[in-house]
Amino acid sequence: MTGNEGKVTLVSAGPGDLDLLTLKAAKVLASADVVLLDDLVNPEIVALAPQARVIRVGKRGGCRSTPQAFIERLMQRYARRGLHVVRAKGGDALLFGRAGEELAALRRAGVRVEIVNGVSSAFAAAAGLGVSLTHRDHCQGVIFVTAHLRDHSEPDWHALAATGMTLAIYMGMSRIESLCATLVSALPTTTPAAVVQWAGSANERRVTGTLGTIAAHARAAGLGSPAIILVGHAIGEAASFANSAASFGVHSHESSIEELRRRA
Amino acid sequence: MTGNEGKVTLVSAGPGDLDLLTLKAAKVLASADVVLLDDLVNPEIVALAPQARVIRVGKRGGCRSTPQAFIERLMQRYARRGLHVVRAKGGDALLFGRAGEELAALRRAGVRVEIVNGVSSAFAAAAGLGVSLTHRDHCQGVIFVTAHLRDHSEPDWHALAATGMTLAIYMGMSRIESLCATLVSALPTTTPAAVVQWAGSANERRVTGTLGTIAAHARAAGLGSPAIILVGHAIGEAASFANSAASFGVHSHESSIEELRRRA
Numbered sequence: 281m282t283g284n285e286g287k288v289t290l291v292s293a294g295p296g297d298l299d300l301l302t303l304k305a306a307k308v309l310a311s312a313d314v315v316l317l318d319d320l321v322n323p324e325i326v327a328l329a330p331q332a333r334v335i336r337v338g339k340r341g342g343c344r345s346t347p348q349a350f351i352e353r354l355m356q357r358y359a360r361r362g363l364h365v366v367r368a369k370g371g372d373a374l375l376f377g378r379a380g381e382e383l384a385a386l387r388r389a390g391v392r393v394e395i396v397n398g399v400s401s402a403f404a405a406a407a408g409l410g411v412s413l414t415h416r417d418h419c420q421g422v423i424f425v426t427a428h429l430r431d432h433s434e435p436d437w438h439a440l441a442a443t444g445m446t447l448a449i450y451m452g453m454s455r456i457e458s459l460c461a462t463l464v465s466a467l468p469t470t471t472p473a474a475v476v477q478w479a480g481s482a483n484e485r486r487v488t489g490t491l492g493t494i495a496a497h498a499r500a501a502g503l504g505s506p507a508i509i510l511v512g513h514a515i516g517e518a519a520s521f522a523n524s525a526a527s528f529g530v531h532s533h534e535s536s537i538e539e540l541r542r543r544a
Numbered sequence: 545m546t547g548n549e550g551k552v553t554l555v556s557a558g559p560g561d562l563d564l565l566t567l568k569a570a571k572v573l574a575s576a577d578v579v580l581l582d583d584l585v586n587p588e589i590v591a592l593a594p595q596a597r598v599i600r601v602g603k604r605g606g607c608r609s610t611p612q613a614f615i616e617r618l619m620q621r622y623a624r625r626g627l628h629v630v631r632a633k634g635g636d637a638l639l640f641g642r643a644g645e646e647l648a649a650l651r652r653a654g655v656r657v658e659i660v661n662g663v664s665s666a667f668a669a670a671a672g673l674g675v676s677l678t679h680r681d682h683c684q685g686v687i688f689v690t691a692h693l694r695d696h697s698e699p700d701w702h703a704l705a706a707t708g709m710t711l712a713i714y715m716g717m718s719r720i721e722s723l724c725a726t727l728v729s730a731l732p733t734t735t736p737a738a739v740v741q742w743a744g745s746a747n748e749r750r751v752t753g754t755l756g757t758i759a760a761h762a763r764a765a766g767l768g769s770p771a772i773i774l775v776g777h778a779i780g781e782a783a784s785f786a787n788s789a790a791s792f793g794v795h796s797h798e799s800s801i802e803e804l805r806r807r808a
Contacts, residue, residue: 299568300661302558306567372663374670375686380679380781387674395671397564397663397744399636406638407659410651414690415644420699422639423709425685426678435684439707443700445687480661517644 292398556662560745
């Protein structure tokens, strides 16, 4: 690469807490000329790229404030001017979030592209609950699935439930009731479940319950998007389940596992 | 927490490259009194905790050099002395790796425990291939599954294949042939597949192919554990698939997407 050859780096901005950025992401941001910022990225991330021009390109939950094609053209335009473009995406850039389309478009355009991994929000949700996603007493793995499909169809919830794996459902809050009702036709109503909103950020809030109760608990607590819905027996190991008094409460980010335990 | 109350922090050490640690992991390591180090963690991580006593507690691939119960007692003992114990685990601590058991043991013992997330190696594998795990033209999610089960049984590969999701298979290299043969009974032989060894580290090596060819390619290239096996049409978007000349070659970490593209 010559000195004036531009490039695009897809940077995983993690779940919100800037301390959950990787060292590599921080270094890349420090060398960015232009930063394209998604809605779900903590806006304070720009402090790590004070030298860069920042462009907000959010398109939250289907309301396309910035069309995808425009974002792709923008990245190509700046890279062709020899600039280092950082495309900051929430969570890990390679899980949902249309990185696949952006990588394909950049490759077609002959633009050099690099990727920096990060922490996806389901991992942060599990950390907040104090639970492994895959406790080996309970399952052999975890499924990360989006409930927000392009054609407004549904994932095959029966097939997913049949695997016996932990489910980590992204973008499911707008239809959590119907989603749980469908899962209940394949899994016991008593299957542990949790909802974690703004996982891994200062605003994190979470409720725990079962497939039969979690939708009502989440609504009662006022939890909405963005949130991760976790389902499965591995989730039943969460500290709050061991503490029946706290089981159906809302826990803020400040409630450490230890605090939950002490309250018991 | 009083000044002399100890605690354990489960720190996700990521896939190898120390730059893929989170800022939070680096801060926690800098405040550790004792670091318990797994085999799959880059040993150079100890440079981030020069003040700490380092104890290697690896138990690679079933040969139990340090029994799990001993590791759990070790953590408790040091925490009870008022020390800050960092348990460094490869990838993200909450995906495989027995964090569930360790969290339960620490909670039972009344030891305060915190969790720091990180990058799991399947994400690094996808980054090396230049591909999203969930390109929305191809799938609605990804399944992280371990092929190494406690009772030497097999995951239900048919049920996993039936979901239509990308498969990210951990710890499958010792039986990649039988694993692919089983998947071929549920998925087309032509389904794209890849193997990435030491993903996200300086030693990263990868091969691409199909369910029908990947086991032979991986063996021919001498790839073994630790490696991630990726299966699914989203993986077919990898840069190396667009380049038939390179499709069956071995790519080192140094082969950037751009270099692969140039060789075409």
